[in-house]
Amino acid sequence: MKQLTKLSNIDQFLPRWTKRVIAETGGRDPLGLSRVSDMIVEFLLTGITTQTNRARYYSFYCWNIWNIWHIHLTEKPQKYKDFVDSFRRREAVLAMSTYANNSNTSPVGIKAARPILEKGFQRGEMDSNFRVLPSNALGGYGQYYGGSLYQLGLTRRIENGIDHLNKGMGEALAEAFHLSIHETPYIQKELFRKTKIPLVDFDGSKKLLTLDAIMKKSGVIERKLLIDLFFGFNGTTICESTLLRRHTLGQILHILCEYERHDLYLNLDSIDVIFVYAPSYFDVIWSEEDDKTIPYKCPEKFRRCHSLWRQFCLQQYFTNALENILFAVLEIIGNESAGLTIENIVLRLMETTFLKVLREKAGKDCYRPREILKAFNIEDIPTHEASYDLQQLLIPTAKNSEFDILRISEEDTGSVTAKAMLLLAVLYGKWRGIQDEEGMCYVHEHAGNGLWFWTFMPIIDKWLDKNTKWDETLERIIRCFIVDQHDRIMYEKKRLESCWFRTDGNRLFKEQEYSPKFRANRHLQAVNIMRDLCLIESDDEGYLSITSKGKTILNKILNEHECVIRKTIDSICMRYLIVAPMIMRS
Template sequence: MYQFTKPSDAVQLVRWNKELPSASAADPLGLNLRVSARLANELLHCITSITPRARYYSFFPWAFEDYRDNEHGASKDRGRISGVLARERAMVLGAVLHHNGKPCEGGALGGSDPASTLAKSKKKSYDLLAWRHLKAAEGQFGAAYKGSLINLGVFKTESDEVEDEAAADTDELDESVQAIEVSELSSLGKRLAQAFAQSVRRTKYVSESWSQRKFVDADVLTQFGSRAGLCEISTKSASDRGVLRSMFFARDGFRSTGSHGRRRMSLLLVLECIGQAQRLGVSFDNSVFSDICYFGELVVGEDEPTPKAIRLPKSLSDIAERWRAYHSHNYLAVALQSFLVTLARILRDRPGGIVRSDLFSHVSSPAITVRFKELFECDLPGEFFELTPRDLLTLSGVTLASPTDSSSDKVQLPIASPFSERSLENLLIDGEANEVAGIAIAAMLFYQTLLRYPAAVAAPFHNWYERHVKDPYADIALPGVLDMLNGEFGSAWIDRSNREILDRVIWRFVVRQHQTMSYERGFGGNAPLFHVDSVTVIGTNTDYTDPRALNVRLRSALQILTDLGLIYWNDDDGYSRTEDGDVWLAAELRNEQSPS
């Protein structure tokens, strides 16, 4: 058992101590919003970081249809945008009133904070046209759900493939997507609208035509919220839940080819993994999902961690392999972003910048050696920057007969190894990226990921991964990094010194990459972490400390599965499948095994 300790006094002496503002842009190397985002877009198509609630997917079609059937062309027609907005505001305020001033359980009710404030006024009626619950011109529909609903084929539009994820450094869709005009539902959209209509048809808001009025009584809104709210989808009166299940799982006439089929299989995989973790007493999260897909194992127990092999149904093997490629990319992202943490720290208190050739002289090799031994209870076999990748890999337990020998289990450390990708990533994101040995731990993670990748990701899935690289220079991905190393050093790159390897890697994939991202998208309107003047890197007095790679769509998928009644959360056990979820998964897996 390895005990990870706090840095010793010797290491503390070389730590940086000035506190700087953290970078507000979450993706300084473009690793989360380029290749990773494209992979996630295919794997969880139409489920995005800003669309985590299932009921919005049926509510908005209903709002459009109700406006079209009951208001469009009438003498008091407010127009499509205002009409749909009024219905959205009725749902938001009604849900908050129903929950005694609080938002729906599970959150993500757009405009719930202003609604909670308005509810405190305890008015008898509310002017829903005068009240503005969100800044976006089309409310939560335009800000978040429009892209996903277009891509699902809910509307009759010229394009059914638009960008559905939030624009960089925002929590809203890009302005170009928000500007797309939609007005008429497709047959699929009408199915969703009709199902939601069944859920709310007995409310006064619907049956007495309050949806067309400027002022709406509080009791009418409260009743409507008790049927139309986001978390009310779990009640027996929610007729739309079954249709939403069919839509998300790409069945019963909803779109099922291409990325829609990938979404279906990803959701089935998540349900299966939750059940596997549940049986082993492990709380499911993104790390557990990564462990299952990447290692095919889970670590069970805190006092005596024990690896347990996970066997997935054969019908889920294809989608699990694609998620393995995704998580391989994420390990690369953590390693490179940890190098960036090191660089940002080095630039502190050095207003004149640092020349490329002097970069590593500002990292203490003796301090790396001390901290490394504290963490792993073993010595580095030499000065870190003069060691080779092979030296570090040998120390980890990886042995290679030749520079290109990556075809066997010898390059695939078990999940419980203190030097496995999982262990190294955990160290980095738990704070070691900000310590002096961060560069060494990141280098080990970098080398492990590169060498495991060719053996772990089969050719068809490698090709699939590589197809998501649109710009070989700006889109960092494992194949491109391997090509660069082989091009610079030949196949024997693992026998070159860390100084040589990391100099090339950090300059190309950290320094130049951050510069490229800063120019390309203005770094979200924020100052970049540094500027480059020839071979000098000059800091901008902004820090970067968190190297973790995000899987934002998975978080939304878990909430949607909760909304659909297939999983639930409690503080003791985390996520678990419901009995309904067990039945649903079993039936869907049988369908996958049946000949079409």
């Protein structure tokens, strides 16, 4: 009997509050903590973003803009407006065809396409003269996919602001798309030139003009080319970012195989936990059904990729801790029309359930920061062995693991702040002694002025001093890593009018709500793309499995010799090992 493992989405571990909190959008980053996260994810999944989750858009947009094949060969636009008009008509037809063929799909522009599609069925002809995204003349390409196609080397920008296709893979994808739709009335009657399409011709074309058609027999060439593109199989040498994208996609396939090997089946709703946090950070696969974990051994070939994803997860837990403190600060000052000083904020935090929560989790009173570290058997700066042992001990099911801490009930701002301090303590214990992990070396080399956990760890070193008190600890964190960091980020973005709080003299005044959130890791988009490419399949309930083609690709990755053009990450590691001790002493 199959054991079904449907883990809750990571959002369940985000802070909750007893009153309505305004939902956040992805661009809101008051402390600049997304910078390091985005840098890591961009390196690991170049060309795949949080908004690019369908494989066929990559080949469709190549076909749509190909300068010597379709628009330029058949219509030869002389002005940017001509290019946009031609582009828009084709994209509108793709959106309408996709929805008409499968109402459960959501192509770019579904809101605009649905009412026009309904009118078209009534009138007997479809109108393709509309923007799928009213805010962008080039629709999904201009809003979402254009940057990805450029990063993958498929397009270039030349005169008049018109994007052109590069030779090689870009042209091959355009030809493959055209070949798959060549026999439709839409192409045979050159209906792409017109704004009105007879219903009979639309019906005769829509099955091949959909995003889903790539999974059919007609899409076999497109699938082959896109697999080569995403996995970097189309050249004798590849750059390091292409290699890491290959290994990230390969590790997803490998993790799926491991779950299946243990008779566990994964749901789309559990992407974050399954493909990122459990195997990449905790090195386990996790059955929530019986709350057991099974060790996950990452293939040696994926070691560098695996290490970078660990650093991404570490940054998310660090982000959650600091943003919990920001949240608590905003809640306290939000009820004070005259504002509050940082000293008064700290007093309010410690008047509530702060010490109570620490005592419940530590099993003893924690009147000073040193005592919370003792709860994790930390009495001195952790060695490599001590940090490694703690990483092995505090897996998701263990008491006081990151997952366990994030489950703390939030009664008030004191419990929120206690949760943040506990999370910082366990991260310190797990990582303070680790100085030679490859992912950490890369982040150190590329983070610049970005705030990440290693720049914060010297603050926690001071917790080991028996004379360090909670009030001075909280005051320093709020002043340096909340107030000063917030102001620095707002000045850099030149968004002072959009700040979350403002200072007047020595007092803080709340400007808007904020709730902590985990940053996107793009694994859901990667899984959706690999489903389109028939490497992963899902049943009606969203449970995932790897296909025979997916296993073939995984074996090819694991067994293939890789010739990589690399920025010698080994030399980066050596420089890092030299400077890391100096950083920690500063």
